Amino acid sequence: MAEHPAYPVGLRLTGRRVVVLGGGQVAQRRLPALIAAGADVLLVSPEVTPSVEAMADAGEITWHKRPYEEGDLADAWYALIATGDTEANTRASAEAERRRVWCVRSDDADEATAWTPATGHSEGVTVAVLTTDARGRDPRHTAAIRDAVVEGLRDGTLVAPHHRTRTPGVALVGGGPGDPDLITVRGRRLLAEADVVITDHLGPRDLLAELPPNVEVIDAAKLPYGRFMAQEAINNALIEYAKQGKSVVRLKGGDPYVYGRGMEEFQALAEAGVPCTVVPGISSSISVPGAAGIPVTHRGVAHEFTVVSGHIAPDDERSLVDWPSLAKLTGTLVILMGVATIGKVAETLIAHGKAPDTPVALVQEGTTAGQRRVDATLATVGETVKTEDVKPPAVIVIGEVVKVGPTVTAPRE
Numbered sequence: 001m002a003e004h005p006a007y008p009v010g011l012r013l014t015g016r017r018v019v020v021l022g023g024g025q026v027a028q029r030r031l032p033a034l035i036a037a038g039a040d041v042l043l044v045s046p047e048v049t050p051s052v053e054a055m056a057d058a059g060e061i062t063w064h065k066r067p068y069e070e071g072d073l074a075d076a077w078y079a080l081i082a083t084g085d086t087e088a089n090t091r092a093s094a095e096a097e098r099r100r101v102w103c104v105r106s107d108d109a110d111e112a113t114a115w116t117p118a119t120g121h122s123e124g125v126t127v128a129v130l131t132t133d134a135r136g137r138d139p140r141h142t143a144a145i146r147d148a149v150v151e152g153l154r155d156g157t158l159v160a161p162h163h164r165t166r167t168p169g170v171a172l173v174g175g176g177p178g179d180p181d182l183i184t185v186r187g188r189r190l191l192a193e194a195d196v197v198i199t200d201h202l203g204p205r206d207l208l209a210e211l212p213p214n215v216e217v218i219d220a221a222k223l224p225y226g227r228f229m230a231q232e233a234i235n236n237a238l239i240e241y242a243k244q245g246k247s248v249v250r251l252k253g254g255d256p257y258v259y260g261r262g263m264e265e266f267q268a269l270a271e272a273g274v275p276c277t278v279v280p281g282i283s284s285s286i287s288v289p290g291a292a293g294i295p296v297t298h299r300g301v302a303h304e305f306t307v308v309s310g311h312i313a314p315d316d317e318r319s320l321v322d323w324p325s326l327a328k329l330t331g332t333l334v335i336l337m338g339v340a341t342i343g344k345v346a347e348t349l350i351a352h353g354k355a356p357d358t359p360v361a362l363v364q365e366g367t368t369a370g371q372r373r374v375d376a377t378l379a380t381v382g383e384t385v386k387t388e389d390v391k392p393p394a395v396i397v398i399g400e401v402v403k404v405g406p407t408v409t410a411p412r413e
């Protein structure tokens, strides 16, 4: 006789007793979801893993330190039977059957009255995958289907538009330093759902090629700005497209709030009454040094790192940077937008006490195929930047951390 398929259902376990027998790896994997579901978990086991013990110590579950006894399932709505003792598991599942408690058995799916699906979550949705019948059970296959669906929803390769919750507006998305894999999953999903994308030339440009042909991609640098300043033209474009009811992504390099004018755009949108969400990104200030083998902090070497904009030279009266104080810090200095001014910056730091032989690294086009690292010292960097023809975008790292790791000069694979 053909076996009937399992009937999928979502259990609402808040405040309801769930009994878990056995405190090993199976329990450890299943408990977080039961706790998250608000279940009143009673765990019965003479021994547990350190992680399960931590859950008991934190009061997330109740642990009875002993083997299973008849009657343990008396108040249960649901049971997970996962001890290493098959005989105890058989007795417990017989008790579950008698009490009409749905029960999962880790050692014998045929004897179980319930199966745990492979589950994953994405944006308020739980994806649960079950095999149709016991004979066809292939947990790796169901997990692979779950992963494919959840990953696809997260990174936008599987597009499931939100019909009820999708609201027109603007998302300021930090795209990371350039490698398309270094955008956040939320950023990538919003990008996949966008009608209009307004970009800069920094960030993950490769991702734009993947967008469907109906998505309008606008280079912010090319917006006509007539009587407006460039930034105002961008703000106005964001507002106008959003007011047409479109989903707009403003894609920025790194993080929107690190020298990214993110708050200016956020405020302009708020003033215009346009809903705006901000998605953080991996800033080049940390990731680009890292990609070149430089940790911005390292135990025993640097306990702080300071990120500074070098776009205005130290002797320029518009500069807001206290270079003499920076010269006195012992940690790492990370300079963005500093290729043109690094000679003057180095002179200023040396003049205020920084050692001339302090190591310096310039990392150009970090995390992209064009990544390049050039090393120097404070005394030589002004000259090196010219002889090596270092070009923006580059992150400049000043400090002993430059010498801590292997020098990664080649671009990523």
Ligand SMILES: C[S@@+](CC[C@H](N)C(=O)[O-])C[C@H]1O[C@@H](n2cnc3c(N)ncnc32)[C@H](O)[C@@H]1O
Pocket (backbone or CB within 6 Å): 177, 178, 202, 203, 252, 253, 254, 255, 256, 257, 258, 259, 260, 282, 283, 284, 285, 288, 335, 336, 337, 338, 363, 364, 365, 366, 367, 368, 392, 393, 394, 395, 396
């Ligand atoms: C206007 S700032 C924007 C920073 C960005 N919001 C962030 O968090 O990384 C631009 C500067 O970031 C640095 N930068 C951004 N991406 C880079 C990359 N892939 N390689 C090297 N430097 C980069 C350079 O110093 C560049 O001049």
